[in-house]
Amino acid sequence: xxxxxxxxxxxxxxxxxxxxxxxxxxxxxxxxxxxxxxxxxxxxxxxxxxxxxxxxxxxxxxxxxxxxxxxxxxxxxxxxxxxxxxxxxxxxxxxxxxxxxxxxxxxxxxxxxxxxxxxxxxxxxxxxxxxxxxxxxxxxxxxxxxxxxxxxxxxxxxxxxxxxxxxxxxxxxxxxxxxxxxxxxxxxxxxxxxxxxxxxxxxxxxxxxxxxxxxxxxxxxxxxxxxxxxxxxxxxxxxxxxxxxxxxxxxxxxxxxxxxxxxxxxxxxxxxxxxxxxxxxxxxxxxxxxxxxxxxxxxxxxxxxxxxxxxxxxxxxxxxxxxxxxxxxxxxxxxxxxxxxxxxxxxxxxxxxxxxxxxxxxxxxxxxxxxxxxxxxxxxxxxxxxxxxxxxxxxxxxxxxxxxxxxxxxxxxxxxxxxxxxxxxxxxxxxxxxxxxxxxxxxxxxxxxxxxxxxxxxxxxxxxxxxxxxxxxxxxxxxxxxxxxxxxxxxxxxxxxxxxxxxxxxxxxxxxxxxxx
Amino acid sequence: xxxxxxxxxxxxxxxxxxxxxxxxxxxxxxxxxxxxxxxxxxxxxxxxxxxxxxxxxxxxxxxxxxxxxxxxxxxxxxxxxxxxxxxxxxxxxxxxxxxxxxxxxxxxxxxxxxxxxxxxxxxxxxxxxxxxxxxxxxxxxxxxxxxxxxxxxxxxxxxxxxxxxxxxxxxxxxxxxxxxxxxxxxxxxxxxxxxxxxxxxxxxxxxxxxxxxxxxxxxxxxxxxxxxxxxxxxxxxxxxxxxxxxxxxxxxxxxxxxxxxxxxxxxxxxxxxxxxxxxxxxxxxxxxxxxxxxxxxxxxxxxxxxx
Numbered sequence: 001x002x003x004x005x006x007x008x009x010x011x012x013x014x015x016x017x018x019x020x021x022x023x024x025x026x027x028x029x030x031x032x033x034x035x036x037x038x039x040x041x042x043x044x045x046x047x048x049x050x051x052x053x054x055x056x057x058x059x060x061x062x063x064x065x066x067x068x069x070x071x072x073x074x075x076x077x078x079x080x081x082x083x084x085x086x087x088x089x090x091x092x093x094x095x096x097x098x099x100x101x102x103x104x105x106x107x108x109x110x111x112x113x114x115x116x117x118x119x120x121x122x123x124x125x126x127x128x129x130x131x132x133x134x135x136x137x138x139x140x141x142x143x144x145x146x147x148x149x150x151x152x153x154x155x156x157x158x159x160x161x162x163x164x165x166x167x168x169x170x171x172x173x174x175x176x177x178x179x180x181x182x183x184x185x186x187x188x189x190x191x192x193x194x195x196x197x198x199x200x201x202x203x204x205x206x207x208x209x210x211x212x213x214x215x216x217x218x219x220x221x222x223x224x225x226x227x228x229x230x231x232x233x234x235x236x237x238x239x240x241x242x243x244x245x246x247x248x249x250x251x252x253x254x255x256x257x258x259x260x261x262x263x264x265x266x267x268x269x270x271x272x273x274x275x276x277x278x279x280x281x282x283x284x285x286x287x288x289x290x291x292x293x294x295x296x297x298x299x300x301x302x303x304x305x306x307x308x309x310x311x312x313x314x315x316x317x318x319x320x321x322x323x324x325x326x327x328x329x330x331x332x333x334x335x336x337x338x339x340x341x342x343x344x345x346x347x348x349x350x351x352x353x354x355x356x357x358x359x360x361x362x363x364x365x366x367x368x369x370x371x372x373x374x375x376x377x378x379x380x381x382x383x384x385x386x387x388x389x390x391x392x393x394x395x396x397x398x399x400x401x402x403x404x405x406x407x408x409x410x411x412x413x414x415x416x417x418x419x420x421x422x423x424x425x426x427x428x429x430x431x432x433x434x435x436x437x438x439x440x441x442x443x444x445x446x447x448x449x450x451x452x453x454x455x456x457x458x459x460x461x462x463x464x465x466x467x468x469x470x471x472x473x474x475x476x477x478x479x480x481x482x483x484x485x486x487x488x489x490x491x492x493x494x495x496x497x498x499x500x501x502x503x504x505x506x507x508x509x510x511x512x513x514x515x516x517x
Numbered sequence: 518x519x520x521x522x523x524x525x526x527x528x529x530x531x532x533x534x535x536x537x538x539x540x541x542x543x544x545x546x547x548x549x550x551x552x553x554x555x556x557x558x559x560x561x562x563x564x565x566x567x568x569x570x571x572x573x574x575x576x577x578x579x580x581x582x583x584x585x586x587x588x589x590x591x592x593x594x595x596x597x598x599x600x601x602x603x604x605x606x607x608x609x610x611x612x613x614x615x616x617x618x619x620x621x622x623x624x625x626x627x628x629x630x631x632x633x634x635x636x637x638x639x640x641x642x643x644x645x646x647x648x649x650x651x652x653x654x655x656x657x658x659x660x661x662x663x664x665x666x667x668x669x670x671x672x673x674x675x676x677x678x679x680x681x682x683x684x685x686x687x688x689x690x691x692x693x694x695x696x697x698x699x700x701x702x703x704x705x706x707x708x709x710x711x712x713x714x715x716x717x718x719x720x721x722x723x724x725x726x727x728x729x730x731x732x733x734x735x736x737x738x739x740x741x742x743x744x745x746x747x748x749x750x751x752x753x754x755x756x757x758x759x760x761x762x763x764x765x766x767x768x769x770x771x772x773x774x775x776x777x778x779x780x781x782x783x784x785x786x787x788x789x790x791x792x793x794x795x796x797x798x799x800x801x802x803x804x805x806x807x808x809x810x811x812x813x814x815x816x817x818x819x820x821x822x823x824x
Binding site: 390 | 547548549550551553554555556557558559560561562564565567568570571584599600601602610611662665666669670673674677680681682683684685768769770771773777781783784785786
């Protein structure tokens with residue numbers, strides 16, 4: 001139906017809608033000043049950030065919570081509840097000076113004791129919190145004075161502050177922790193820009209924190225987050241004016257939003273890498289030439305265009321450009337002739353048959369089918385087997401040893417939420433990270449890589465860390481345990497009047513500076 | 518009749534017990550590791566082990582079963598592994614949206630379904646009959662998500678009359694219930710028509726006509742009432758099915774109902790919620806069958822209720 005109706009029928013429509021609205025007792029979608037509604041694709045599962053691992057819930061919890069550190073929109077580490085910190089020469093003691101003007105939503109003052117209580121709570125394995133490993137490097141937390149804490153580590157670490165900046169290491173009100181106990185995930189009390197109002201199954205409501213420590217912020221009076229699982233319905237939510245912001249926007253609906261003059265699209269380069277892990281312990285993927293051949297066989301630009309409607313850039317290093325210590329290696333060129341030649345050299349002149357798995361969803365299946373077609377062109381026959389989430393847990397982590405592993409090719413992605421090279425590389429490429437320990441689905445093992453990853457983790461000296469991660473990225477790029485595909489662009493649809501909203505490259509959203517003009 | 522109802526309710530208890538045992542084993546036959554799903558893909562081994570303890574899955578299976586059975590008998594359905602809320606609350610807050618959606622959908626369905634069914638039956642063999650039945654087949658084969666998105670685009674995006682989804686006031690009930698009801702209306706229309714045609718040939722209808730009653734009265738007082746028995750059976754069954762949640766419609770309209778809860782819980786291997794939902798569904802069917810049996814007696818006093 002066209003947008004602009006002839007004027008007479010528009011008037012009639014208006015009359016009719018008023019009549020119907022009156023009849024049904026409807027409020028027309030006129031906004032209360034400064035109130036916004038946000039449509040997201042999944043349900044919020046909880047609001048205790050230390051016990052969450054899904055991005056929708058973590059993102060929502062950022063309305064209420066903050067940590068000592070955080071990331072700005074370029075994923076640069078910035079102090080939030082901390083003012084500054086010092087580290088000793090061998091990177092084993094961090095002294096953090098805290099802000100003095102902060103109060104929790106319930107009036108409790110924020111101080112060193114609150115930090116100690118929160119960190120001790122998170123890292124104690126008997127509390128069984130989902131984010132406990134963020135602080136596993138800590139040996140103990142000492143209160144130096146009311147606004148200074150000292151964090152003493154078990155071993156030297158250069159990435160501690162990045163872990164403190166993770167939403168999972170947010171600081172909760174000590175009073176609320178004592179008061180609500182196991183029910184804390186329904187009662188978020190933090191220091192953040194918004195205070196909790198209500199939460200029914202699909203709708204979370206937050207209102208402005210009048211006592212917020214940052215002067216003049218937040219600018220919005222309230223935020224409502226609604227979960228709308230269907231992409232088309234999410235688009236309708238935005239177009240009907242019921243929501244001022246929706247995420248994610250299915251790639252194929254972006255054009256519709258662009259055509260609507262009231263709406264705008266925001267694009268943020270993500271730090272999420274899309275790649276295919278090749279099981280390097282199994283024939284034929286044990287031969288580096290085969291793995292290189294597969295990298296030559298894929299047209300990355302076409303992959304991004306076909307699967308993600310062009311919203312992405314080809315990977316040019318094992319980590320995304322937004323990650324600290326990213327070192328550009330250059331894109332693997334698309335060269336099917338070279339691919340065939342390498343396959344022939346490796347003893348597979350007629351290609352081979354194999355299987356690719358993914359976590360089944362529309363985009364992952366589309367991606368796998370695209371790879372299947374391109375690999376067929378160089379003689380590699382790939383069977384596509386999308387895995388239901390539960391089945392995937394058995395298939396991927398069920399193998400206790402590399403010998404038991406059934407995986408051949410796995411198409412998937414990795415979002416390193418600390419923004420640092422360590423968490424972008426070590427869980428995926430260290431030989432200590434084989435499933436079930438972590439996520440090295442390529443079962444990649446390289447002694448130089450292992451050593452450099454340990455070195456990068458164990459020092460806080462940026463120059464030494466850079467050298468270590470330069471080496472890792474160079475070796476991994478050449479040995480190609482993955483087919484390096486794309487770094488996707490996050491696409492967010494919003495009402496043009498809503499400005500100042502920022503989406504971080506790890507998909508989380510900050511409403512602090514957003515306003516409705 | 519009260520004795521009848523009480524006896525039937527008592528008789529349902531062993532059925533529910535058997536269902537609860539069966540479903541306990543059944544959910545554990547599904548492939549997949551709930552602890553890994555809870556902990557996430559980027560979890561360390563320690564975090565997965567913690568999740569396993571939280572879920573009680575580190576215990577021997579017989580111990581898990583005894584705990585579950587004991588708690589269920591006391592009316593305690595455990596804690597959801599997905600949201601860490603008591604299962605009873607998880608289900609309770611989603612039950613009412615599903616209940617109202619079902620009721621409204623069945624309202625549309627019976628209204629549209631029986632009306633056009635009777636009308637087609639009365640005009641049987643004529644073009645109106647064929648046109649209406651063709652439309653009914655169309656209604657049956659309309660995919661819910663397509664009709665739903667079409668309605669949203671028309672009434673929410675272009676006209677701005679109705680909210681796109683969610684359960685927020687009665688106006689939000691209109692589109693989802695219509696979408697859901699239309700498919701059922703189509704089934705009911707076809708069923709009503711054939712029941713009506715069968716009954717129309719009966720002696721008592723001829724008698725009514727030969728008494729000189731007006732056609733309208735013959736149809737509605739004599740024929741329809743007797744044709745309703747199979748229709749009531751079908752309505753009961755459809756009602757029960759819809760009460761289990763309507764996955765497609767709930768997804769399109771972001772409806773906070775039981776259908777999406779069941780699908781999400783299965784994807785997450787949320788054993789306690791799956792178990793409780795299936796138990797609830799079984800209980801609902803037992804109740805609905807009972808109501809249907811009672812209605813038989815109301816519609817046709819010749820049917821006696823005996824246990």
